Amino acid sequence: MAQDPRALLAKADKAAASAQGGFSFFGGRQEKLESAADLYTQAANAFRMNKLGREAGQAFEKAAEIQLKINEPDDAANTHVEAYKAYKKDDPSAAARVLEKAISHYTLKGNFRRAATHQQNLAELFELELGDIKRAIDAYELAGDWFQGDNAEALANKVFLKVADLAALEQMYPKAIERYEGVARSSAGNNLMKWSLKDYFLKAGICHMAAGDKIAAKRALESYTEMDITFPSTRECQLLQSIIEAVDQGDDEAFSDTVFQYDQLSKLDKWKTTMLLRVKETIINEDDLA
Incomplete structure (x- = not known):
């Protein structure tokens, strides 16, 4: 039987609040925060199973916030990606916000292939879910630059062609021509x-x-x-x-x-x-x- 996501969320909130009190005989602050992060993640996945994307995204964000506090930035970035997936349909603006946080982490770590893949996901979010074509073009272009810098020429060309197609429809003809001819x-x-x-x-x-x-x-x-x-x-x-x-x-x-x-x-x-x-x-x- 699936666990109640709201009960898990309440337990996570309680664990996070108790960690603010510092050391206790029942466990130190670090352990309490780790427990809270795990409970938020469990709650998020339970919300997901109930098709409550916005609530799942919010719970994932709380887990990521704690992971940053306990110096687990890699885990926080991965959790932000999960938050993006949860938010994507119900709250695309929030999905873009958390995905940008994950992308920032991957670029700081020098993981440009992964950053480029998520930058492409961000561009698709701007294009298909938010209808912000100008931001989509900029995001696709940046993803292409990162793929190119990582010697992934085929992936870069695919994204640059998307830039060209959208730019042309937006009457940004010089940009479109530059990208078509560059890919050629x-x-x-x-x-x-x-x-x-x-x-x-x-x-x-x-x-x-x-x-x-x-x-x-x-x-x-x-x-x-x-x-x-x-x-x-x-x-x-x-x-x-x-x-x-x-x-x-x-x-x-x-x-x-x-x-x-x-x-x-x-x-x-x-x-x-x-x-x-x-x-x-x-x-x-x-x-x-x-």
């Missing part, structure tokens, strides 16, 4: 990653066009061909060339036809559809100004 350069010499270059080039090129910079888009197309000699033969390159030409000529019908034909063979995802509509709007806006 990083992947160019990797036989397992080379097949993805055409998609990175297409996305970066679309960002140039969405920003209204046709000259930069043409220059970028030339540089992509130099980076990957197979790129000109791909549908992605042909699409990019065709939309640049359609924008040059102010022909929104040609633009729509080109995109439709590409979509018949390679289904456009939501990101590409959104961004290509922005590019088409640049043609329509120019027509309105003419």
Whole structure:
């Protein structure tokens, strides 16, 4: 039978309070605090079993606070991670707060791989639970830097692509282009990653066009061909060339036809559809100004 989480919490509170009185014949302060931390953890897990995430998170936080008092910072960091998991759905703001505490500990210890993983979790929290895209971008970018610093290039590239996708949707085009092209350069010499270059080039090129910079888009197309000699033969390159030409000529019908034909063979995802509509709007806006 599962233990009553509130009864465990009351026992933990009592143990923590008794430790404030200093030494007693029934155990020293250290032992009482260790007992209180253990009881808070038990209470937190019992709350979790009852699907009470906020209460579980609060109990984990109390356990972590005591673990810091008794000089167990590694345990406190791990407990803060458990608090993040408990809070995640019920109280995402609290989840972000406690996860940042754990990340701070891991960076101080020089454990950047673990810090990067949790920084990525923090970014996902900002993006998916809190809807704070700007903070999500910053958090993903920092996670990518830490992965890169730990020589985890594949993990860094995955996170940098997330930065690029979100930045583009937020109209932060220079940042998006920088990240797409950076990942492309990083992947160019990797036989397992080379097949993805055409998609990175297409996305970066679309960002140039969405920003209204046709000259930069043409220059970028030339540089992509130099980076990957197979790129000109791909549908992605042909699409990019065709939309640049359609924008040059102010022909929104040609633009729509080109995109439709590409979509018949390679289904456009939501990101590409959104961004290509922005590019088409640049043609329509120019027509309105003419």
